[in-house]
Amino acid sequence: MIKALCLFILITCYSALACAQNDSPVSGTARINSKEKMINFAAVYAAQWTYYLIAHDDEIEKYGSFKNWHKNSINPHYDRDSFEYNLIRHTIAGQYYYLFYRSRNYTEQNAFLWSVISSFAFEFTIETVTERPSYQDLYQTPVFGTVLGVGVEKLSIYLHDTDTWIGDLVGYILNPFPLLPATNTIFGYVVPEKNKISLMLQWEFE
């Protein structure tokens, strides 16, 4: 617990101090059109559902229900989760939201804003299968995630600038999203089967 706490504080402080008024080359005033915003949001949303269904398999089986899914969504509360969940896992999730949106040419403010929207979507429409939305998570996921994301983005750019294969490798491990090609379009299909309904999402790159 104490080690995790110290690590969390160190990373947060590093991110904040190293990246005050981030001036990374990805900064800019690029306008993202509505279609691209929806596609990017849908991509994150699909990734959230995928992660949730895989990582919380046991809990969904034990506590999940369709009734919970809609009843919980209107009933947020202060959660009782552990330090590890609230401050570490959610911060890392928020960091990925931020880095993804940054890689799609969103400004820092807009990447943060869409991280907020993605966090709300997760809390109010996905995680409600097993638990109520959490006030702490609604704030901490996008805000702490953005603080960490700003630092990780700058660190990965620095590593790429070293022009070494190890720098590139670690840079892409820290922030893999620049590897994604530009978004073109996304398709969704609902496939009814005998005992289940499948949702298929297809993301086409340029």
Add this chain to the structure above:
Amino acid sequence: MKRLIFLFIFFLPIIASAQLFDTEEEFLTDDWSEGLHIFVGAGVNSSNYHSNTRRNYLGLGINLKTDVGWYFHHDWALESSASVKFNRLNGDLIWDTLLTLGLRYRLENYYFRAFAGAGVLVVVLGKDQPEINDNNTRRLHMDGPALGLGFGKTNKTEAGKIWFIELNGTAQQIKHRDDVAIDGQYPIAISSQSVNDNSTIYSLQFTIGVLLF
């Protein structure tokens, strides 16, 4: 009412979305640029617990804070903030989170803050606590309303980076308590009760931080 307030706090950045175009204005210590800005900092806190029957000094601990502000005027901002404090008492870790909505007002390089919201205090019981063996309680979760005042000063480095120092005083009441056990990854409240003994935590926090963007 509490829920409405908190929904408003968390929807604040979304409300601001329509205006998130880069104005190219520079954020100055004595002339704030309008728009969305985030301050983040770390520091120390000194906290005291008071109730009708007990008084405990929680000692010095660390704290982290973030302020997500909508700067709607060159002197005023509306902000939603989180202040996470850590202290130790008798081998237990006290993890305290204040989630607040407030106003920030600037006077030259100085600024003043007033904020209110809720505090969520978690006591992570040490391994030597008898509760663990008696009823599997691993943590005590408590919450209640909180409010505070603060002031600070923004500075600019030669490289043009904005940083701040800040002192905040907060008071948070404890109105509700859950004893929490763990089932796999899931926390389960094994008992819940209202707290009516005027339990309050008074805290001073000194923070140094930077403008993230």
